[in-house]
Amino acid sequence: MLASGILGLSAESLSNIVMGGAGAIVTKSVGLKPRKGYANPTVVQTSYGLINAMGLPNPGITEFIKEIHEAKSFGVPVIVSVYGFSAEEYATVAKKAVNAGSDAVELNVSCPHVKETGSEIGQNPEILAEVVRKVKAVVEKPVFVKLSPNVTNIAEIAEVAAKAGANALTAINTVKAMAIDTETTVPILSNKIGGLSGPAIKPVAVSCVYEIYERVKLPIIGCGGITNWRDVVEFLLAGATAVQIGTAIALKGPNVFKKVTRGIDAYLKRKGFKSVNEIVGLSHCS
């Protein structure tokens, strides 16, 4: 499925992703009120990934409802990514998203570059549990919790989310990062701090999935640096039952989804597996 933050502000731009073979789409994170995001530069292209600090630009859930309606017409599940500045805000936005037709919600408790939301919530077990409980209390669709790698022990946080009622866990969001231009000595991002995505973080993400799988019996959606089928297989072996792709769209275009799916099929056939389920968590047996 498409990872949150990529395109996803307009339904029409997501149609290419669906045509490219994505099995589900996750929208950009939406909050209660419109947000302009940060001034540019909001991205830094590095050799092995991308650092971004967009600052959660979004039109607010009320305005976004029409995009959800339109995205629903593409024939794949639509998952609205939700952020808030309090547990109540998360619950209000999640409820509106589900009422508008969202098939599930993914709680962004892991954005590393906006204060008083995102990872500031996902790094605090008490607040995280409260957010998940309040959202679960008002929506009847599955609730995914997208976890931050910027914690001491991600498996512990995953367990907190699971006990609070999460239905699935997405691992991971971007890794807190920064880039400074040596010639001008100036931090490049206007927000100075951002989040790293892309191939650089894949090994980090795989270890997070592996550790969560050992501790929590919930479906895990692997995310972080997936560029080809081999990356996906690695996540599945570590224990993910689904994966999200984002930054690779800049590397390979929207058809990356079809390409990795074909690659996985060929791998399963070559190795004699009947179903993808046979390899989920397989590396834990070895």
Place this chain on the structure above:
Amino acid sequence: MKLSAYRIAANKLRTAHILSVETESPTVKIFTFKDKQCARAKPGQFLMLWIPSVDEIPLSILDAKENGMVSVAVRKVGEATGAFHNKSVGELVGVRGPFGNCFTLKEGRILMVSGGTGTAPILFLAERLAPKIAKLVFVLGAKTREELLFLNKSKRILGGEKTQLIATTEDGSCGIKGLVTKPLERLLEQERFDMIYTCGPEQMMRKVFDLAEKYGVALEASLERLMRCAIGLCGSCVIGRYRVCKDGPVFTAKQLRENKSEFGISKRGFSGRKIPL
């Protein structure tokens, strides 16, 4: 790893010293710097220019030479462009790019229509195309005589029997009084063109597009939108299902036909909300 055209690191930020600053009009300056990658840009492509500690803005490439020199034209419209205008020779700016697609190089009878700083990519195209084509009519528009950009450069590029330069100003201080679209209808009625290239304010381009449709002439237009990532990920610049930074900035009449409800009418603002142009 197989190299791909989409490689993220292929055009990452680097810095360049400003080598010259020319005042083109009371509000427009031309900055030139050396950048090997952008020097290979094709007409229609753009770059992201970083003004350290201030902002990063998309700019059309006005000129790119084999010796590595790259020029951009900047109108002072806000904080970022104001800060850029205050920069002088020797100061550092950041550059990413070149990004996006380019105009197709069509030969035959060509009509170019530009307004304001939208003239930059069209003139870059004219310079590359001029030696090859049968006929070129260039319609250049501005509000006033003093804002009529690149007049000298245009005259130099278009100084041949095969070419014709038509200037329009809204106040009538130079050339035909009115919008660039004023001489167009007559031109399209009287002459047969193989292609129209246009860049400028989007409402202007919409009128040019509508006329091209009416007279059945192929068209390519270069669009501008709010840009953030410039590599097709963030979705800030979308029009319909297209990303202006990656699928554009140059669009064909066929693509624009799909987006008649947005083209020349609305764009996405900072929050992603549709706002009138």
